[in-house]
Amino acid sequence: AQKVTQAQTEISVVEKEDVTLDCVYETRDTTYYLFWYKQPPSGELVFLIRRNSFDEQNEISGRYSWNFQKSTSSFNFTITASQVVDSAVYFCALSETTLNDYKLSFGAGTTVTVRA
Amino acid sequence: GAGVSQSPSNKVTEKGKDVELRCDPISGHTALYWYRQRLGQGLEFLIYFQGNSAPDKSGLPSDRFSAERTGESVSTLTIQRTQQEDSAVYLCASSFSGRPSYEQYFGPGTRLTVT
Numbered sequence: 001a002q003k004v005t006q007a008q009t010e011i012s013v014v015e016k017e018d019v020t021l022d023c024v025y026e027t028r029d030t031t032y033y034l035f036w037y038k039q040p041p042s043g044e045l046v047f048l049i050r051r052n053s054f055d056e057q058n059e060i061s062g063r064y065s066w067n068f069q070k071s072t073s074s075f076n077f078t079i080t081a082s083q084v085v086d087s088a089v090y091f092c093a094l095s096e097t098t099l100n101d102y103k104l105s106f107g108a109g110t111t112v113t114v115r116a
Numbered sequence: 117g118a119g120v121s122q123s124p125s126n127k128v129t130e131k132g133k134d135v136e137l138r139c140d141p142i143s144g145h146t147a148l149y150w151y152r153q154r155l156g157q158g159l160e161f162l163i164y165f166q167g168n169s170a171p172d173k174s175g176l177p178s179d180r181f182s183a184e185r186t187g188e189s190v191s192t193l194t195i196q197r198t199q200q201e202d203s204a205v206y207l208c209a210s211s212f213s214g215r216p217s218y219e220q221y222f223g224p225g226t227r228l229t230v231t
Binding site: 032033035037042043044045047050052091093095096097102103104105106107108109 | 147149151157158159160161164172175205207209211214215216217219220221222223224225
């Protein structure tokens with residue numbers, strides 16, 4: 001079963017528009033970690049944020065913000081005032097703790113295209 | 117400070133040949149991971165090393181795949197008798213500790229094409 005679902009395959013916006021990427025996860029663990037990674041056209045994955053399951057406080061970092069809601073098992077990511085450099089594939093990932101392997105289970109990714 | 121490096125960056129091989137992919141993690145990182153990314157898809161977990169031990173090999177797709185790590189540093193992923201479905205980008209990641217609270221840092225990947 002897919003543990004992380006990113007329902008949006010592709011999103012295209014015009015520069016300066018806001019864009020929200022959805023992420024829904026599934027786990028039976030009470031302690032787990034959620035991540036967002038960015039994969040620009042160069043291909044290298046860039047870590048954006050980590051959130052543990054006990055911290056539901058939303059976070060803002062510059063133009064990026066994250067909304068974590070345990071009640072709906074969602075960890076959504078918003079880019080405010082998008083720029084062309086934000087064009088990339090964005091992955092949401094889950095790390096569970098009960099299996100002791102600490103692997104990341106990735107969603108399929110959302111391709112964001114920001115047009116000038 | 118060097119990040120995770122992988123070699124080769126690109127590899128084209130004929131079906132049936134063996135290939136070896138190399139990963140150099142960030143110095144001091146005890147945990148090392150291998151993932152596979154098929155074209156247009158997300159990342160698929162292959163194997164995890166804590167030190168030189170691999171407690172979880174469940175992600176390896178078949179017995180043609182093997183991996184080892186030595187000196188708590190370099191890791192090699194070997195694919196024997198390559199098949200066309202092995203074509204993908206193979207990504208290596210390392211983290212300070214094999215605990216989920218530590219983020220994984222990824223290398224640039226090795227693009228494998230099996231013809």
